Amino acid sequence: MTPGAERIRIIRxxxxxxxxxxxxxxxAADLLRRAGFLTFPTLSGPWIRLPFDLGAEWENERSSWAADMLTAARYPLTLDPTLRTGPQ
Structure with a gap:
């Protein structure tokens, strides 16, 4: 990871x-899509999010999975601690 590199953030x-x-x-977008994230075009760029109202447990599992895949691919990443499942 390059010091000072901008990080991908997965947040609630x-x-x-x-x-x-x-x-x-x-x-990165393909890995997020694999984890269940959706991409919507907006005037300020793509909006990438999980579907609404599928429950916090499902969101946490998908967010952790996405974070694990992005980390394995060596992307600098910050995952909201409330989204992490399993060992920290």
Missing amino acids: RHGGQVEATGPLDTL
Whole structure:
């Protein structure tokens, strides 16, 4: 990881939605999609999030899975601690 590199962030927003933000290239977007994230075009760029209302446990599992895949692919990543399942 390059010191000072911008990180991909998977976070739960105040409204409860789980989003991925940061520098997302094609591989990162594909890994997020594999974990269940959806991509929607917006005027300010793609909005990448998990589907709404599938439950916190499902969101946490999918977020942790996405984080594990992105970490294995050597992306700098920050995962909201409330989304982590399993060992830290």
